[in-house]
Amino acid sequence: MSSLTTLLALADSRLPTGGHVHSGGVEEAVTSRLVVDLETLEAYLRRRIRTSGLVTASVAAAVHRDDLTVAEADAETDARTPSPAARGASRAQGRGLLRLARRVWPAPGQGWAWDELGARPHLAVTAGRVGAVSGLDPFQSALSLVYTTMTGTATAAQRLLALDPADVAALTFSLAPLCEDTAELAAAGLADLSDPLLDELAQRHIQRERPLFVS
Known part of the structure; x- marks a missing residue:
C-alpha cells in the first residue's frame, strides 16, 4: 500500500477507531452558544487546529x-493536556486506533510489539507508531492527526447545528492550507502549549447529563 493511500485511509471518517463519538469539545461550545453558525464554527476549528491539533x-x-x-511521549502528552476529561478522550481514541493497528499490522517488525504501548495509550502515541509502521513520513503522520482533529469536530458541529453538509465541506477545504502549515510545524518539533478554553469546555462536557458525544 502506498503512503498516500495509507494517509487517505487513516484520514477516512469511516475508520473504526471510535473517533466519531468525540466532538472535540464542540458539543459544549454549541451548548454554551460559542458556536452557533458557520462563521463561529470556522473560528473554533482554527483554534482547535492551532492548539490541540498542533x-x-x-x-x-x-x-x-x-x-x-x-513513556516519554505519554508523559509529554499528559503535561500538555491539563484537562482530565481531554486526557481521557485522547486515551480512548488511542485505544481505538491501537485495536485497529493490531488487526492491520499484526507484526510491526520495528523491534517492538504493540503491547509496548500499554492498554490505554494516548492517541498521539498510537498515531506516531502507526505512521512509522505503515510507511508514512513524520509530516504525513502529523497531517493525518491535524486533519482528523478538524474534520471530526466539523462533522459533529454539522450534526448539532443542522448545517448544510456542503457548507461544512467547503469550510474544511478552505482550512486545508492551515492544516498543512500546522503539520509542518508539528513535524519540526514538540509544541508546548495548551488552550484554557478548550480545557474548560472538555471539563464542562463530562458534567452534563446525557450528552450526545463522549467528549
Whole structure:
C-alpha cells in the first residue's frame, strides 16, 4: 500500500477507531452558544487546529521519529493536556486506533510489539507508531492527526447545528492550507502549549447529563 493511500485511509471518517463519538469539545461550545453558525464554527476549528491539533500532531511526529519513548511521549502528552476529561478522550481514541493497528499490522517488525504501548495509550502515541509502521513520513503522520482533529469536530458541529453538509465541506477545504502549515510545524518539533478554553469546555462536557458525544 502506498503512503498516500495509507494517509487517505487513516484520514477516512469511516475508520473504526471510535473517533466519531468525540466532538472535540464542540458539543459544549454549541451548548454554551460559542458556536452557533458557520462563521463561529470556522473560528473554533482554527483554534482547535492551532492548539490541540498542533500539540497532538507534534507528539505523534516525535514518536514516529523515535525522538521519544512511549513513556516519554505519554508523559509529554499528559503535561500538555491539563484537562482530565481531554486526557481521557485522547486515551480512548488511542485505544481505538491501537485495536485497529493490531488487526492491520499484526507484526510491526520495528523491534517492538504493540503491547509496548500499554492498554490505554494516548492517541498521539498510537498515531506516531502507526505512521512509522505503515510507511508514512513524520509530516504525513502529523497531517493525518491535524486533519482528523478538524474534520471530526466539523462533522459533529454539522450534526448539532443542522448545517448544510456542503457548507461544512467547503469550510474544511478552505482550512486545508492551515492544516498543512500546522503539520509542518508539528513535524519540526514538540509544541508546548495548551488552550484554557478548550480545557474548560472538555471539563464542562463530562458534567452534563446525557450528552450526545463522549467528549
